Amino acid sequence: MLTIKNLRASVEGKEILKGINLEVKAGEVHAIMGPNGSGKSTLANILAGKSDYEITEGEVTFLGEDLLELSPEIRSRSGLFLSFQYPVEIPGVPMISFLKASVNEHRKYKGLEPLTAGEFLKLMRSKKDMLHLDTELTNRSVNEGFSGGEKKKNEIFQMAMLEPKLSILDETDSGLDIDALRIVAEGVNALKTADNATIVVTHYQRLLDYIIPDFVHVLHNGRIVKTGGKELAFELEEKGYDWIKNGNEQSL
């Protein structure tokens, strides 16, 4: 589904990603872990199409297409979803009209008719129930006045509405209490099928208690320095990132 080959990227002349290689297949859950500043969020943002980065080398293929050539909106319509680490508040844009526009753009891209108001509300209601989302939130402007946890739930709610093929969850666990974490994780798991894939970007292991990864990659200093199964996450939790940092330096 997604193939990243030797991806190098920099921002304002400083190299952040120094040759990333990653292969994600349908049905898989990958966790990308790493200390602060290792390049996790940069990787997530580049995949979604944020233009603040300069790609200096490498290629990314998503469902057979050259992902780096596509605009953010086409990436989204093709089935790529980024759950933002810091969801932006947009006063004056009502959640409902934003979401309706978003869903119908996806449908148009697939050659489907736009949903009627009734169909849309019905879809929204079912997804809201799944995430125990406060009904009142969708009557507000996008993320305006939402708590940290509500913003993250709202991201997963949008994911549920759009049913992407590849979801990238960027630090979705940060700012969540344990109950919200469980609800969000249950939502992600419920959306999991044999045809879609998930990349969970996280600093801590605790989200991985709920979303069980098939692969764990450790990102450090712009490179994936270690790849393993879910047990690698526990090992990291136990030994801390210093273990990787030191090990990495020794191996250089």
Place this chain on the structure above:
Amino acid sequence: MSVIQDKITQADQLVSLFEQNREVLNQGSSPILNRIREVSVKRFAQAGIPGLKNEDYKYTNLKAAFEKSYRQELVRESGLINLNEVFKNNLPELDAHLVFLVNGWFYNGNKPGSELPKGVVLGSLEQIANEQPELIQNYINRQSGLSNDPFAALNTAFAKDGFFLFVPKGVIIEKPVQIINLLSSEENLRVTQRNLVVAEAGSKVKLVVCDQTLTSVSYLVNSVSEVYVGEDAVVDVYTIQNHNNQSTVINSAFYRQQRNSVLNTGTFSLHGGLIRNNLKVTFSSDHSEANVNGLSFTDKKQHTDNFIIIEHASPNCLSNQIYKNILDDESTGAFSGRIHVARDAQQTNAFQRNNNVLLSDKARMQTKPQLIIDADDVKCSHGATVGQIDEDALFFLRARGIGEKDARMMLMNAFAHEVVQKITIESLRERIDELIEKRLNGEIARRHE
């Protein structure tokens, strides 16, 4: 040297036009209008057309507009208008008491009377000044006459007609009163329009004033409105300006509020070559509230200047101002907000905000808040921002599949939303939303071509 001579020339031309046509101007016009002409033309002659050195006009150059030649209708000459055609021009259709003015003259075909509550007078200023001068004489030029603005004086010198609205004590007009100012001429036209609104104690009225050019010649509009808000009265005035790129509009509105009254205004400058809005609110008595808002869209070489004065002359009053501008291409804008709190105006609350979005590198915005506070127990604040579209919000919307153009449109609508939502007439709110959409996607500009 040449600048001074220009000033003399332009003003002199208008003064001599006045002198040559003194009899025509006075003819058929009430003595209460005629007796204020002479002093006004003298005041205008002394002041002249303000140049950029005039602090109040430093961001708006009106000289170029006055240098063009114009026809002027010194007597009523408007013929029939095709009302079915008129609404094709992006005018908001509302369930309202509807009257038209053509080139500043109250249209003969208006029939507003029958549906209005008893005692309400809505009609031609010229006609009512003749027939019921007692309704007008204590109000006309009582505010504008105190102003130093040369265009207010110029207007008073030439004023013959406009609309007059009188709402008697305790009367509530449920439906909005919609005034449509049409500009229609095949030659360049200078228009002088004079309006007066008197809302007596305890009355309520909502006014929607729509300006619309119907042809593509140059118009030079100098309009003055005086509005009197009586004790406990609630008056809402929404103005929608939609002029062609060749037009220059100087629109001055003077509001005077009595005790415990509420004023809500919204000025929506949708389209126009050059628009200067002078708006002054005077709290002549205590415990009143004024919410004064505006929203302007400019592109190409358009220019909008909102010049606001809030005169807190009495204690315990509240004023709120929110003005927003969206500027594209090489367009320019200005906002000046002066709040004066007089020495006795204790317990004043006065707030002001001006937010601007520049969509291009060449657009320019000048913003000038000015607080003059002579009392010591007051709460005043002001703030101004000039920025671009929020790139993070734009990326977020695009990352959810919304195309760049639509995403930008959503964010601009969101920026405008704060001003639109303050409109107290629900149907107008919806119409304005539609008009903003049309403004941003270019439909309104195409209609003016």
